[in-house]
Amino acid sequence: MTLTPRRHLTVACILTAFCLGSTPAPALARTGVVVGSKAFPESWVLAEALARVLRSEGVPRVEHRNNLGGTEIVYQALRAGDVDAYPEYTGTIAQVILHRSVSTSLSGMRRVLSREGIGVSDPLGFNDSYALAVTKNVRERYRLESISDLARHPELKLGLTHEFLGRPDGWPGLVRHYGLSMPHVLGIQHELAYTALERGRIDVTDIYTTDAEIERLRLHVLRDDRGFFPRYDAVWLYRLDLGRREPRAVRAMHRLTGRIDEAAMIRANARVVLGHRSYGEAADSLLAETLPSGQERTPAATNTLWGGILRNTGRHLSLVLISLLLAVLAGIPLGVLAARSPWLGSAILSVTGLLQTIPSLALLAALIPLFGIGAVPALIALFLYSLLPIVRNTYVGLTTLPGPLAEAADAIGLSPRAQLLRVRLPMASPAIMAGIKTSAVINVGTATLAALIGAGGLGEPILSGIQLRQGSLILQGAVPAALLALLVQRAFDLVDRVAIPRGLRLPPSPR
Amino acid sequence: MGARLPAAAGIDLQDVQKIYDGVKALDIALLRVEPRSTLALIGPSGCGKSTLLRLVVGLLTPERGSIRIAGTPMRPETRLELQRRMGYVIQEGGLFPHLTAAENVALVARDLGWPDARIGARIQELLELTQIPRELLDRFPAQISGGQRQRVALMRALMLDPEVLLLDEPLSSLDPMIRSDLQRDLKQVFGRLRKTVLFVTHDMAEAAFISGEIAIMNRGTILQRGSFQELVRNPATPFVTEFIRAQRLLDAPNLTPT
Numbered sequence: 001m002t003l004t005p006r007r008h009l010t011v012a013c014i015l016t017a018f019c020l021g022s023t024p025a026p027a028l029a030r031t032g033v034v035v036g037s038k039a040f041p042e043s044w045v046l047a048e049a050l051a052r053v054l055r056s057e058g059v060p061r062v063e064h065r066n067n068l069g070g071t072e073i074v075y076q077a078l079r080a081g082d083v084d085a086y087p088e089y090t091g092t093i094a095q096v097i098l099h100r101s102v103s104t105s106l107s108g109m110r111r112v113l114s115r116e117g118i119g120v121s122d123p124l125g126f127n128d129s130y131a132l133a134v135t136k137n138v139r140e141r142y143r144l145e146s147i148s149d150l151a152r153h154p155e156l157k158l159g160l161t162h163e164f165l166g167r168p169d170g171w172p173g174l175v176r177h178y179g180l181s182m183p184h185v186l187g188i189q190h191e192l193a194y195t196a197l198e199r200g201r202i203d204v205t206d207i208y209t210t211d212a213e214i215e216r217l218r219l220h221v222l223r224d225d226r227g228f229f230p231r232y233d234a235v236w237l238y239r240l241d242l243g244r245r246e247p248r249a250v251r252a253m254h255r256l257t258g259r260i261d262e263a264a265m266i267r268a269n270a271r272v273v274l275g276h277r278s279y280g281e282a283a284d285s286l287l288a289e290t291l292p293s294g295q296e297r298t299p300a301a302t303n304t305l306w307g308g309i310l311r312n313t314g315r316h317l318s319l320v321l322i323s324l325l326l327a328v329l330a331g332i333p334l335g336v337l338a339a340r341s342p343w344l345g346s347a348i349l350s351v352t353g354l355l356q357t358i359p360s361l362a363l364l365a366a367l368i369p370l371f372g373i374g375a376v377p378a379l380i381a382l383f384l385y386s387l388l389p390i391v392r393n394t395y396v397g398l399t400t401l402p403g404p405l406a407e408a409a410d411a412i413g414l415s416p417r418a419q420l421l422r423v424r425l426p427m428a429s430p431a432i433m434a435g436i437k438t439s440a441v442i443n444v445g446t447a448t449l450a451a452l453i454g455a456g457g458l459g460e461p462i463l464s465g466i467q468l469r470q471g472s473l474i475l476q477g478a479v480p481a482a483l484l485a486l487l488v489q490r491a492f493d494l495v496d497r498v499a500i501p502r503g504l505r506l507p508p509s510p511r
Numbered sequence: 512m513g514a515r516l517p518a519a520a521g522i523d524l525q526d527v528q529k530i531y532d533g534v535k536a537l538d539i540a541l542l543r544v545e546p547r548s549t550l551a552l553i554g555p556s557g558c559g560k561s562t563l564l565r566l567v568v569g570l571l572t573p574e575r576g577s578i579r580i581a582g583t584p585m586r587p588e589t590r591l592e593l594q595r596r597m598g599y600v601i602q603e604g605g606l607f608p609h610l611t612a613a614e615n616v617a618l619v620a621r622d623l624g625w626p627d628a629r630i631g632a633r634i635q636e637l638l639e640l641t642q643i644p645r646e647l648l649d650r651f652p653a654q655i656s657g658g659q660r661q662r663v664a665l666m667r668a669l670m671l672d673p674e675v676l677l678l679d680e681p682l683s684s685l686d687p688m689i690r691s692d693l694q695r696d697l698k699q700v701f702g703r704l705r706k707t708v709l710f711v712t713h714d715m716a717e718a719a720f721i722s723g724e725i726a727i728m729n730r731g732t733i734l735q736r737g738s739f740q741e742l743v744r745n746p747a748t749p750f751v752t753e754f755i756r757a758q759r760l761l762d763a764p765n766l767t768p769t
Contacts, residue, residue, distance in 0.1 A: 408605025411568045412667065413595035418622040426609045501609035503651035 032061025036083035085238035159202035212270035327386035335394020378455035393435025397428025519546030520581030527576030551718035554728035598668025
């Protein structure tokens with residue numbers, strides 16, 4: 001009994017190590033430049049613009065990794081060395097990264113961040129601040145002009161982004177500053193908030209002052225009459241070692257500072273969000289407006305629709321299957337171990353259960369300092385989320401062997417090893433297979449989150465589709481994901497025929 | 512088979528107590544089963560007869576006392592070796608549903624690394640002994656009848672040619688016709704093999720038919736041990752009389768077993 005699970009665990013460890021080792025690990029001895037961006041169009045356009053300037057200056061191997069989740073994820077990726085530069089906002093640097101007061105000066109930020117090996121460029125030229133906005137209707141019905149006016153209408157429904165609700169320079173600070181008391185506040189995703197606002201489901205939402213929707217939906221931006229919101233000047237955050245490795249990259253960043261005003265940025269955002277142009281095209285237009293030479297145009301890599309779907313599906317499937325394989329290799333031995341003693345069992349089941357409760361974004365953010373961004377942390381997160389059903393079903397299958405059979409297995413002179421391998425595990429195989437199937441199907445869904453840390457997959461079109469509020473783009477990810485879930489389920493039904501002994505698939509015994 | 516009798520092993524229990532939730536489930540001062548003899552253990556439900564068998568096969572550990580098989584004490588370190596010198600059959604056979612009849616029979620032998628030829632030869636011997644048709648061997652337990660399952664279970668118990676056979680109500684869940692066939696065949700097998708047999712039943716007619724010697728149990732102790740006639744003529748306690756009367760065997764002297 002003691003040999004087998006340990007040997008399986010060893011195999012799992014070696015395989016994990018092998019996978020980690022063989023996946024391109026960007027942090028070590030990397031050449032070239034990686035520009036990162038967060039999961040919203042303005043960030044994509046700015047990062048893409050920088051990437052295109054770098055390429056036009058002949059910097060080799062320039063890569064733009066977009067959609068890297070929120071501030072936590074992309075900043076951790078910068079610190080870990082997976083990303084060399086990305087666009088950030090001064091208010092966010094002060095509040096979210098440094099946990100300082102928003103009045104921290106640019107030179108103050110530079111001083112603190114240089115200790116982490118991170119540099120801050122001069123402002124790009126525009127201020128993308130938070131603000132509160134209402135529709136024309138709401139403005140007229142409630143006579144709302146400024147944020148102070150909200151105090152008169154506690155019945156208003158507010159739909160605010162989760163980040164805004166959590167930031168001290170967001171809702172909590174605003175409430176204190178203005179002495180507001182609004183009972184109807186919901187957390188909502190930024191792009192969905194515009195839809196909700198348009199349909200009248202909410203009355204007020206937080207916006208960014210460069211959002212393209214302000215114009216399209218003819219929103220009224222409430223005046224910050226008591227001067228609460230700080231400035232969110234766009235800047236580049238970059239690794240200081242970039243100056244040594246690729247000085248051209250730092251020069252290129254400086255060329256882009258002080259040149260992009262709010263109007264230019266709103267136009268660029270509108271091209272992507274409203275004009276349904278690619279962010280590459282929007283970046284080109286932005287560069288054409290701001291860098292008069294116009295030499296930065298490089299042909300955008302074009303993707304056919306089906307080619308993209310196929311690539312994302314293949315990537316998705318490999319994320320699901322590799323993480324599932326690792327979870328099977330680790331989960332079954334863990335289940336066996338858990339079934340051996342009550343305290344070990346409760347310890348293993350509590351820990352795997354606990355893993356399930358970690359929010360996926362938090363888990364991804366925690367993995368980045370250790371494993372960087374890309375496929376490796378995505379696989380680890382998916383592996384951890386896949387464990388519980390497999391471990392628990394293995395445990396249940398092994399511990400619910402019918403009494404007489406458990407007695408027979410223990411009394412007829414079978415070695416503990418043979419009891420496990422020839423009786424208990426085969427008898428538990430239907431439960432174990434059910435656990436693996438559950439993990440596989442859940443995994444297909446969870447793997448869409450991998451796109452948040454640059455691991456690709458079907459989450460990429462879904463994420464972009466949500467950002468751009470393009471249903472067709474969302475469907476390009478959601479439909480293949482649903483089909484994949486069905487396919488995986490069917491495939492494992494076939495695996496059952498091999499993995500579950502025929503004797504256990506027979507109809508009940510004749511009496 | 513008669514030509515090469517296996518080594519004989521006796522079973523000895525001394526001062527054995529098993530306690531469940533503070534209540535003595537079993538309290539045996541002394542019990543010896545001689546090598547090559549058959550003893551039927553009988554008594555009402557909960558009298559401790561199955562507990563006694565589980566202690567002998569090492570499924571339970573006594574709170575005190577010693578259990579020896581062929582002079583070797585049952586301990587964690589001797590348990591596996593002793594189990595391989597005993598065959599064990601339970602009420603529903605305990606056949607594993609994921610294995611065919613043949614795989615069930617050969618399970619422990621394979622674990623011990625017997626070559627296929629040896630396994631095949633031994634199965635052939637046992638097919639004749641237990642009167643199982645060969646084609647049944649490839650079926651799963653769910654595909655054969657209850658009586659045949661018990662024959663396969665007996666085959667599995669005999670596979671390693673053990674010195675001791677332990678049977679815990681092996682026929683109790685069968686219907687009467689099949690049961691009487693199996694009683695006859697079991698008795699014949701015991702007579703041919705001359706192994707040490709402990710046979711647990713709650714049916715006095717079955718006990719008397721199968722075994723020359725019967726131990727009647729109640730509340731964890733052995734009240735009396737002897738032949739059926741001795742128990743009838745010379746009951747040690749009123750309970751013995753009551754138990755035999757309840758089974759309606761006193762009024763039917765023609766049934767008196769040999």
